[in-house]
Amino acid sequence: EAEVAQSPRYKITEKSQAVAFWCDPISGHATLYWYRQILGQGPELLVQFQDESVVDDSQLPKDRFSAERLKGVDSTLKIQPAELGDSAMYLCASSLRGGSTDTQYFGPGTRLTVL
Amino acid sequence: AQTVTQSQPEMSVQEAETVTLSCTYDTSESDYYLFWYKQPPSRQMILVIRQEAYKQQNATENRFSVNFQKAAKSFSLKISDSQLGDAAMYFCAYRSASGSEKLVFGKGTKLTVNP
Numbered sequence: 001e002a003e004v005a006q007s008p009r010y011k012i013t014e015k016s017q018a019v020a021f022w023c024d025p026i027s028g029h030a031t032l033y034w035y036r037q038i039l040g041q042g043p044e045l046l047v048q049f050q051d052e053s054v055v056d057d058s059q060l061p062k063d064r065f066s067a068e069r070l071k072g073v074d075s076t077l078k079i080q081p082a083e084l085g086d087s088a089m090y091l092c093a094s095s096l097r098g099g100s101t102d103t104q105y106f107g108p109g110t111r112l113t114v115l
Numbered sequence: 116a117q118t119v120t121q122s123q124p125e126m127s128v129q130e131a132e133t134v135t136l137s138c139t140y141d142t143s144e145s146d147y148y149l150f151w152y153k154q155p156p157s158r159q160m161i162l163v164i165r166q167e168a169y170k171q172q173n174a175t176e177n178r179f180s181v182n183f184q185k186a187a188k189s190f191s192l193k194i195s196d197s198q199l200g201d202a203a204m205y206f207c208a209y210r211s212a213s214g215s216e217k218l219v220f221g222k223g224t225k226l227t228v229n230p
Contacts, residue, residue, distance in 0.1 A: 004159070033217070042119070042206050042220025043160075056215060091160070100148055100212045106160040 002026045004107035006092050012113045018080035021110045025074070025094030031055075033104060034067055034077050037089040049075060050098055082114045117142045117209050121221035128197045129229050135182075136192045136224050138207030146212035149183065151192045154204040154223070163205070166190065168212070194226075202228045 005024040013019050025032050030051050035043035046065065048056040051072040060067065064083070069075040079086055089109045095102040118141045128134035140149070151163040166174045166183050173181050178195045194201055204225050208218040 031216070035218075040222065042208070042222050043218070044220070045217040048217065056217065098216055100210055100216060102216075103162055103165075104218060105162075106152075108157075108159045 004092055004094050004105055006090075006107040006110055008110055009108060010111050010113075012115065013082050014115050015084055016081040018078065019082050019112060020076055020078045021090050021092075021112075023075045023077070023092030023107060025092070026105055029094035029096055029105075030072070031095045031098035031102070032069060032075050033093040033095075034075070035091040035093065037091055037109070039088070043089075043091055046077070048098075055098070079112075082112075084114050087112055087114045117144070117147075117211070117219050119207050119209050119219055119221035121207055121224050123224045124222070125225045125227070127227040127229060128194070130197055130199060132197055133193060133195045134197055134226065136194075136205050136207075136226070138190045138192070138221060140188050140190065140207070140209050142188070142209065142211075144211055144213075148210045148212060149181075149190045150208040150210065150218065151179070151181070152206045152208060152220075153201075154206065156203070160206070164192065197228050199228050199230065202226055 032049040034046045037043040046060045047067045049069045067077045091109045092107045093104040095104045120139045147168045149166045152160045154160040164176045182191045204223045206223045207221040
């Protein structure tokens with residue numbers, strides 16, 4: 001069964017360092033989402049891609065976060081510089097074509113700890 | 116903005132018994148989708164069940180069923196014949212039928228299944 005892949009699974013970094021997370025969606029899925037899940041909370045959307053285009057990045061802290069999906073397949077989320085408050089689980093999800101009826105499939109996440 | 120509230124941070128159930136997880140939501144929209152996602156420890160979030168707001172019939176998936184009360188904005192999940200593998204965090208989520216495709220999650224309920 002096809003799954004969303006994410007790496008690394010765990011990342012520990014120091015404050016002010018740069019970190020990057022990678023996501024490979026299910027093959028053929030046009031829509032890709034990055035969510036952030038703070039401990040004890042539900043996930044919150046950071047950015048949504050349709051193919052290589054950003055559809056929604058209204059909740060992305062653009063002064064330090066960036067995301068790209070250059071060829072409309074895999075995606076990278078970057079934080080520079082990392083802050084203590086960025087410690088969280090970063091989840092990637094994909095869906096076939098987007099739309100409210102589409103199911104979002106989640107990856108296992110990258111757990112980030114900022115020291 | 117839509118909000119989702121899960122008032123039970125933790126629940127427990129005996130194996131083979133039935134448990135109900137609560138969820139309420141707030142929206143001014145008339146058409147939307149509601150979801151229950153399961154997040155096992157250290158594993159990816161998976162969709163358990165989905166309900167379309169325009170459907171009066173409650174959704175059912177094997178041992179999982181929902182009680183959807185649109186007027187009350189309530190969406191509870193019932194798990195029958197609970198199994199050890201049902202132990203996980205359960206998240207209730209909302210998605211608009213038009214406009215933003217993002218999932219709006221509650222804070223989750225941690226379900227423990229006792230043997």
